[in-house]
Amino acid sequence: xxxxxxxxxxxxxxxxxxxxxxxxxxxxxxxxxxxxxxxxxxxxxxxxxxxxxxxxxxxxxxxxxxxxxxxxxxxxxxxxxxxxxxxxxxxxxxxxxxxxxxxxxxxxxxxxxxxxxxxxxxxxxxxxxxxxxxxxxxxxxxxxxxxxxxxxxxxxxxxxxxxxxxxxxxxxxxxxxxxxxxxxxxxxxxxxxxxxxxxxxxxxxxxxxxxxxxxxxxxxxxxxxxxxxxxxxxxxxxxxxxxxxxxxxxxxxxxxxxxxxxxxxxxxxxxxxxxxxxxxxxxxxxxxxxxxxxxxxxxxxxxxxxxxxxxxxxxxxxxxxxxxx
Numbered sequence: 001x002x003x004x005x006x007x008x009x010x011x012x013x014x015x016x017x018x019x020x021x022x023x024x025x026x027x028x029x030x031x032x033x034x035x036x037x038x039x040x041x042x043x044x045x046x047x048x049x050x051x052x053x054x055x056x057x058x059x060x061x062x063x064x065x066x067x068x069x070x071x072x073x074x075x076x077x078x079x080x081x082x083x084x085x086x087x088x089x090x091x092x093x094x095x096x097x098x099x100x101x102x103x104x105x106x107x108x109x110x111x112x113x114x115x116x117x118x119x120x121x122x123x124x125x126x127x128x129x130x131x132x133x134x135x136x137x138x139x140x141x142x143x144x145x146x147x148x149x150x151x152x153x154x155x156x157x158x159x160x161x162x163x164x165x166x167x168x169x170x171x172x173x174x175x176x177x178x179x180x181x182x183x184x185x186x187x188x189x190x191x192x193x194x195x196x197x198x199x200x201x202x203x204x205x206x207x208x209x210x211x212x213x214x215x216x217x218x219x220x221x222x223x224x225x226x227x228x229x230x231x232x233x234x235x236x237x238x239x240x241x242x243x244x245x246x247x248x249x250x251x252x253x254x255x256x257x258x259x260x261x262x263x264x265x266x267x268x269x270x271x272x273x274x275x276x277x278x279x280x281x282x283x284x285x286x287x288x289x290x291x292x293x294x295x296x297x298x299x300x301x302x303x304x305x306x307x308x309x310x311x312x313x314x315x316x317x318x319x320x321x322x323x324x325x
Contacts, residue, residue, distance in 0.1 A: 001029040001099055002161070003080030007070035009037040011088040014205065019050055019057070021091035022302040024129055027098035032057045034072045039066030068172035068179045083167060085158045089205045096201035100161040103136065103195045110163040111187070112195045113154060116202040126206060132198045141191045142242050148185065149234070149248040150254065150295060155181040159202045166190060177223040178230050184211040185234045189241040196269050220268060224260045225275060249294040250286070254304055257282060261307045266315050283308030 004022050008015060009045050022032050034057060036044040044061055046280055051057040071085060082101060086092060092114075100112045115132030130153065139147075147153030149165055157172075157180040172179045231253040238249040257279050269276055283290075283304055290296060290304040306314045 001080040001086060002027065002082045002101060003028055003033055003074075003078035003164075004084045004086055004097070005033045005035065005071055005078065006068045006086050006087050006088050007035050007037055007073030007074070008039060008043050008047055009064070009067075009070070010039050010041045011042055011045045012041045014041075014048055014089045016050075017041055017091050018086060018088050021057070021093075022086060024094045025092075025097050026094050027101060030056060030079070030097065032079060033077055034059045035070040035074045037063045037066070037070040038062060038169065048169070066174065068174045068176070072171045072174065075171065078164065081164055082161050083164050084161050086202075087158055087204075089207065090158065091203050091205070093199070093201040093203075095199070099197055099199060099201065103197065104161060104163070105197060107193075108140065109193060109195055110166055111191045112197070114159050114161075114197050114201040115199060116154065116156065116159050116204055117200045118119065118204040118206045120206050127220045132200055133196055135198055137196050139194050139196060141188050141193065141246065143236070144194050145188050145242055146245055146248055148181070149238075149245060149252040150223060151252075155184050156202075156204075157183060158204075160184075162187070176226050176229070177221075178226040181227075182230050182233065185230070185237055189237065215224065218264070220265055224263050227256045228260050228275075228279060230254075248292065248295060250289055251293050252287060254283070254290050254293070258300060258304055258307070261311060262303070262315070262318065266312055266319075269312050269315070275320075280308060280311055 006018060006022070014066065019032065019034070022030075032054070034050070034060065036047055038061075044059075047057075047059045051059045058077065060073055060077060062070065082104065083124050084097060084100075096114055100114055103109065104112045114129065118129060120126055144153060148155055167197040170183060173182045176182065235249045235253055238245050260279055261283070264276060270279055287305055287308050290301050293301070296304070303314070
């Protein structure tokens with residue numbers, strides 16, 4: 001059996017498309033777990049109505065606590081041998097889970113991955129975030145980790161089918177963003193190999209207003225802090241499990257801090273902001289490593305060096321240059 005977990009929160013307009021795409025799966029032996037995360041619209045009632053019409057659907061209600069908590073509740077309730085995740089504004093192709101499970105069983109794998117695309121609000125297909133392979137590929141866990149560290153791998157848990165045994169002890173981090181990456185890098189040392197399929201069976205529905213990185217000049221989404229924290233966590237994992245990838249892990253930590261420094265509002269770049277000061281000091285301490293890294297572009301290196309020396313000035317210039325574009 002496959003358990004498909006869908007966190008639901010105020011998504012009454014898009015939930016039918018999502019659930020319908022799971023109901024239409026060509027693989028029949030699955031349960032659909034809808035976790036209502038304290039919706040204040042009619043999403044919870046709609047989920048219950050769907051459950052009355054399809055006995056494969058199970059609905060659980062909880063107080064609002066975020067996507068990670070909703071997914072963790074789903075994991076606790078899941079009865080399947082394999083577990084998949086679909087976000088409630090996304091949808092999938094009918095053959096996705098049949099394809100994934102077929103490869104998992106034939107190759108004896110604990111994790112398999114579908115490819116994905118992104119669709120905007122007008123129905124237009126956006127540029128690929130992760131390029132799908134031309135044909136199915138089997139990667140060792142270390143290679144998959146390397147691709148993640150070089151920002152070429154797919155860190156989404158929604159494109160994965162995972163053996164339930166992997167999730168007996170590991171869960172999504174609650175109260176944090178960048179949660180898929182966090183869980184995935186903790187699971188990878190337990191995964192000898194991963195199959196990556198070329199079919200773009202998972203469709204991400206891109207809504208600009210729902211983007212966690214959307215912000216005005218004074219707001220600063222939590223995700224930029226969490227990506228830095230996760231960079232340090234993955235470095236510790238690499239040190240222990242994949243020491244040959246330390247250069248890639250260092251590059252990842254520098255790049256995530258570059259992302260942080262290019263988005264934090266200038267008004268928050270103060271000595272009282274302890275986390276900001278730590279990021280700035282890290283860039284200073286690792287300026288030599290940044291210059292020697294074979295995995296950073298000349299532009300990356302220039303920004304990292306200058307942001308460690310005069311971050312406010314660099315940001316003001318950066319804002320002017322972006323305004324001109």
